[in-house]
Amino acid sequence: MNQAQHGAPSQTTADAVTVTGVDKTFDTRSGQVHALQGINLTVKAGEFVSLIGPSGCGKSTLMRIIADLDQPTAGSVAVFGKSAGQARLDQDYGIAFQQAGLLPWRTVAANVGLPLELHGVGSAARAARVAELLSMVGLTEFADRYPDQLSGGMQQRVAIARSLAESPSLLLMDEPFGALDEMTRERMQTELVRICAETQAAVVFVTHSIPEAVYLSDRVVVMSARPGRIQEIVPMRLDGERTESLREDTRYFEMITAVREALHGGNPGGGIATGGLATGSVAASAPVRGAETR
Amino acid sequence: MSTAAVSRRGTAPGRKAMSARTESWLRIIAPVAVGAIVLGGWQFLVTVVGVSEYLLPSPASIATQFVEYLPSILSAMYITGMNALIGLLVGSILGIGLAALAANSRLVDGMSAPIVASIAVIPIVALAPVLNSMFGADSQFSRQAIAALATFVPVFINTLRGFRQTRAVHRDLMRVYAASPGQVLRTVTLPTAKPFIFTGIRIASSLAVISALVAEYFGGPRGGLGGLISTSAASSAYARAWAYVVASIVLGLLFYVATLALERLANRRGGGS
Ligand SMILES: Nc1ncnc2c1ncn2[C@@H]1O[C@H](COP(=O)(O)OP(=O)(O)OP(=O)(O)O)[C@@H](O)[C@H]1O
Numbered sequence: 001m002n003q004a005q006h007g008a009p010s011q012t013t014a015d016a017v018t019v020t021g022v023d024k025t026f027d028t029r030s031g032q033v034h035a036l037q038g039i040n041l042t043v044k045a046g047e048f049v050s051l052i053g054p055s056g057c058g059k060s061t062l063m064r065i066i067a068d069l070d071q072p073t074a075g076s077v078a079v080f081g082k083s084a085g086q087a088r089l090d091q092d093y094g095i096a097f098q099q100a101g102l103l104p105w106r107t108v109a110a111n112v113g114l115p116l117e118l119h120g121v122g123s124a125a126r127a128a129r130v131a132e133l134l135s136m137v138g139l140t141e142f143a144d145r146y147p148d149q150l151s152g153g154m155q156q157r158v159a160i161a162r163s164l165a166e167s168p169s170l171l172l173m174d175e176p177f178g179a180l181d182e183m184t185r186e187r188m189q190t191e192l193v194r195i196c197a198e199t200q201a202a203v204v205f206v207t208h209s210i211p212e213a214v215y216l217s218d219r220v221v222v223m224s225a226r227p228g229r230i231q232e233i234v235p236m237r238l239d240g241e242r243t244e245s246l247r248e249d250t251r252y253f254e255m256i257t258a259v260r261e262a263l264h265g266g267n268p269g270g271g272i273a274t275g276g277l278a279t280g281s282v283a284a285s286a287p288v289r290g291a292e293t294r
Numbered sequence: 295m296s297t298a299a300v301s302r303r304g305t306a307p308g309r310k311a312m313s314a315r316t317e318s319w320l321r322i323i324a325p326v327a328v329g330a331i332v333l334g335g336w337q338f339l340v341t342v343v344g345v346s347e348y349l350l351p352s353p354a355s356i357a358t359q360f361v362e363y364l365p366s367i368l369s370a371m372y373i374t375g376m377n378a379l380i381g382l383l384v385g386s387i388l389g390i391g392l393a394a395l396a397a398n399s400r401l402v403d404g405m406s407a408p409i410v411a412s413i414a415v416i417p418i419v420a421l422a423p424v425l426n427s428m429f430g431a432d433s434q435f436s437r438q439a440i441a442a443l444a445t446f447v448p449v450f451i452n453t454l455r456g457f458r459q460t461r462a463v464h465r466d467l468m469r470v471y472a473a474s475p476g477q478v479l480r481t482v483t484l485p486t487a488k489p490f491i492f493t494g495i496r497i498a499s500s501l502a503v504i505s506a507l508v509a510e511y512f513g514g515p516r517g518g519l520g521g522l523i524s525t526s527a528a529s530s531a532y533a534r535a536w537a538y539v540v541a542s543i544v545l546g547l548l549f550y551v552a553t554l555a556l557e558r559l560a561n562r563r564g565g566g567s
């Protein structure tokens with residue numbers, strides 16, 4: 001097995017996420033669906049780990065299991081050394097779903113402030129924090145709008161702001177930048193890098209974009225479908241620096257190629273896999289530029 | 295045909311702006327015109343064609359009776375209106391409450407389904423005399439009970455449907471925040487169900503008035519619109535009976551418009567939470 005296993009118990013802080021031998025099968029009317037099989041994964045505190053793989057390979061399912069929204073059929077999950085359920089009750093993580101999941105009858109500001117409100121933060125402190133978060137995602141002028149008055153990308157940014165509201169030490173993000181234009185996407189990536197550096201948060205980040213995974217991550221987990229398995233874990237040797245100039249660095253393109261090859265390794269037939277469209281198109285352009293610089 | 299359609303589409307922008315204004319006028323004028331034509335035709339039938347006033351009282355004589363008996367009509371409207379209102383309130387509270395229980399418990403849901411189905415098919419016409427004699431000749435209770443019964447069904451059904459509209463992603467979100475059942479109810483379940491609840495109440499409002507009327511029609515204390523329609527008709531004062539019918543229509547419309555306004559208010563943005 002090529003999974004990075006951190007067998008030895010960690011030094012002072014517990015690992016953010018430990019997934020051990022997790023299987024997940026869904027019983028559907030048309031039989032069983034093997035969503036996940038034999039997943040082993042450890043995310044250290046403060047580490048940024050991306051999940052990438054074809055559509056339907058179980059990325060969202062794995063994230064939901066870590067968030068205690070689904071139960072694994074076999075295996076176990078620990079978050080900061082506790083059970084996933086306890087970590088949820090302790091509000092140890094923030095989550096941004098694949099769909100924004102905003103409450104349509106609440107304004108943008110009230111949506112962002114929802115977790116603070118539910119957890120009894122006073123209205124003055126809440127307003128200050130919401131203002132801060134909204135300016136971070138560039139939606140200050142939209143504070144009093146309703147979700148259906150925003151574009152899909154703006155809604156996603158509201159959901160991201162909401163997931164960051166309580167400065168969690170673990171962030172679970174399911175394709176949070178999927179609906180963003182390239183400019184906003186890069187800005188949000190830079191912002192996320194800054195937030196993670198600031199709060200020392202660990203991140204489990206689902207994406208379909210290889211360059212995005214490479215730019216953001218310490219390690220990229222490449223998954224394959226049917227059943228969902230970890231194909232390979234590719235460590236990013238980018239020395240932890242995440243600056244704009246990295247996007248033009250040779251090592252960056254080398255890492256993109258490495259992830260791309262890992263993805264295709266599990267799929268010898270070529271990019272016909274369902275996820276091929278999204279991943280393939282980005283990968284097709286980026287490595288070419290990489291080859292030129294080399 | 296097709297060329298006409300094309301050319302019309304060609305000049306659409308100018309026409310649209312004009313038709314928007316005329317349309318709103320038309321909305322008011324059209325029903326008024328239809329009403330005037332029907333009433334005119336009716337009056338014509340009675341006065342010119344010579345249909346007997348006994349068979350079909352003319353609009354003019356109904357109007358005369360309406361003015362003449364206005365105090366009695368107003369007090370009758372008040373009595374029937376109160377019966378319908380109390381029924382509407384009680385039925386709505388019961389409907390919403392039981393729907394909330396059914397949404398949270400499979401057992402209650404299973405038990406309530408046949409009960410609600412049978413309440414839905416109770417013939418008010420048959421039940422009214424029974425309840426009237428049960429609760430005595432001087433009690434309005436049976437009318438209110440019948441109005442409540444009629445209200446209960448649409449409110450229950452709509453509310454239950456509303457409680458089942460909660461989106462999975464919102465439920466997940468509440469679970470993530472470890473929200474208490476009360477918080478889930480306040481932040482997600484009720485705001486989602488609210489439009490459905492008010493639609494149920496609007497549908498029930500006309501039913502409440504009609505069933506209160508019908509219940510009054512079949513005995514018990516006089517004074518309500520239903521009772522007065524029945525006595526006027528029994529004494530062959532058909533024009534007066536019709537005047538009370540007009541008052542019943544006005545009362546029903548009043549209830550409908552009020553609950554419609556309530557529904558609009560509740561669905562307005564930001565009305566939630
Ligand atoms: N509640 C469910 N019931 C039945 N099957 C499910 C359920 N949720 C997910 N699945 C199945 O599990 C598999 C993995 O789904 P999942 O949503 O985790 O994929 P994904 O990797 O997130 O895909 P995408 O990239 O398209 O979001 C799919 O085959 C899906 O059909």
Ligand SMILES: [Mg+2]
Nearest residue numbers: 059060098174
């Ligand atoms: Mg997914």
